[in-house]
Amino acid sequence: MSLNFANRTRLNEGKTKVIYANPDDPKTVYMVFKDDITAGDGVKHDVIQGKALVDWQTNRDIFEYLNRCGVRTHYVATPQERVALVKKLDFKINLEVVTRRIAAGSILHWGELEQGLRFDPVITQFHYKDDPLHDPMLDDTYIDYLISSKKAPEYQQMRDINAQVFLHLEKAFAHFRIQLVDMKLEYGRIDGEVYLIDEISGGSFRLWPYAVEHPNFNQKNVLSELDAAGRLDKDTYRMGGAADMVLSKFQQIARITEKFATLQAPV
Ligand SMILES: Nc1ncnc2c1ncn2[C@@H]1O[C@H](COP(=O)(O)OP(=O)(O)OP(=O)(O)O)[C@@H](O)[C@H]1O
Ligand SMILES: [Mg+2]
Structure with missing residues (x-):
C-alpha cells in the first residue's frame, strides 16, 4: 500500500525535504526527499529530476549501516521510494x-x-x-x-x-x-x-x-x-x-552505498 501525502499534515519544509506527521504514531515522522539542490547557503538553487530518489537511497543505505554499527540515529525504516520514517525530534x-x-x-x-x-x-x-x-x-x-x-x-x-x-x-x-x-x-x-x-x-x-x-x-x-x-x-x-x-555522480554514490548492506558491521 503506498502512502499518499497530499492530505497529510506538513510539519516542516526545508530546502531538500518535507516533514509530515505520522497519524499512526506521534513519536515518528515521515521525511520526504525533494529534487531540489542548493549550495552557498541557499544562494545557488536548482531542481534536478531524480535527485530525490538517489538521495533517499544513499540516505537509507548509510543510516541502515550506521544503525547496524550501533550508532544512535533517528532512522527507523523506509516505507516507500523517496520516504524515510524517522523518530520525531523533541x-x-x-x-x-x-x-x-x-x-x-x-x-x-x-x-x-x-x-x-x-x-x-x-x-x-x-x-x-x-x-x-x-x-x-x-x-x-x-x-x-x-x-x-x-x-x-x-x-x-x-x-x-x-x-x-x-x-x-x-x-x-x-x-x-x-x-x-x-x-x-x-x-x-x-x-x-x-x-x-x-x-x-x-x-x-x-x-x-x-x-x-x-x-x-x-x-x-x-x-x-x-x-x-x-x-x-x-x-x-x-x-x-x-x-x-551532478545526477550521474550522485547515482555513482548510491551504487556504492547500496553495497554497504554486504559489509560486516564492526561490533
Ligand atoms: N527526526 C526529525 N524530526 C523532525 N524534523 C526533522 C528530523 N530530522 C530532520 N528534521 C528537519 O527537517 C527539516 C527539513 O530538512 P531540510 O534539510 O530540507 O531543511 P533545510 O532547509 O536544509 O534546513 P536546515 O538548514 O535546517 O537543514 C529541517 O528543519 C530538519 O531539521
Ligand atoms: Mg538540510
Whole structure:
C-alpha cells in the first residue's frame, strides 16, 4: 500500500525535504526527499529530476549501516521510494558538525592550509547553522568550556559520535577505493538523548576516488594518492557542473552505498 501525502499534515519544509506527521504514531515522522539542490547557503538553487530518489537511497543505505554499527540515529525504516520514517525530534540542535580527514573546501580559507593535507586524528568542528551568516564556526575553547562547565554536555557526545561515524563511513567507502574526505552531520534531542538526525546523502560529504593502485596515506599531504577531479560529491554542483553530471555522480554514490548492506558491521 503506498502512502499518499497530499492530505497529510506538513510539519516542516526545508530546502531538500518535507516533514509530515505520522497519524499512526506521534513519536515518528515521515521525511520526504525533494529534487531540489542548493549550495552557498541557499544562494545557488536548482531542481534536478531524480535527485530525490538517489538521495533517499544513499540516505537509507548509510543510516541502515550506521544503525547496524550501533550508532544512535533517528532512522527507523523506509516505507516507500523517496520516504524515510524517522523518530520525531523533541529539539533540534542548530549546528552542523563537521569532521575532516583531508583538507578541502572552506577550511582552506582558514590558516593557509594546502589542499590534501591529512589530519590524523580527524578534526571535528562545530558550525552554527545560519544561512545569512554563512554558518560561522564556533570557537573550540568555548566548546571546551560548555563541556567542562557541564552547561552543554551534549557537545562532547556530538564530538564523539561524529568522529565515530566518520571512521565507520571512511572504512566502508575504502572497500570501494574511495576516500571520505570530510562530512557534516546534524543532531537533535529525542527522549532526553542526543541522536544523529536529518539526512546523509551526496551533499553531506566529499568523496574522492583513489588515484593509484596502492595509495600511501602515510604522508603529510595525500593529494597525489587521490583523484580530486574525479569527485563524486556535491562539489560537482558547487563548481558549476551540469544537472545530468551532478545526477550521474550522485547515482555513482548510491551504487556504492547500496553495497554497504554486504559489509560486516564492526561490533
Ligand atoms: N527526526 C526529525 N524530526 C523532525 N524534523 C526533522 C528530523 N530530522 C530532520 N528534521 C528537519 O527537517 C527539516 C527539513 O530538512 P531540510 O534539510 O530540507 O531543511 P533545510 O532547509 O536544509 O534546513 P536546515 O538548514 O535546517 O537543514 C529541517 O528543519 C530538519 O531539521
Ligand atoms: Mg538540510
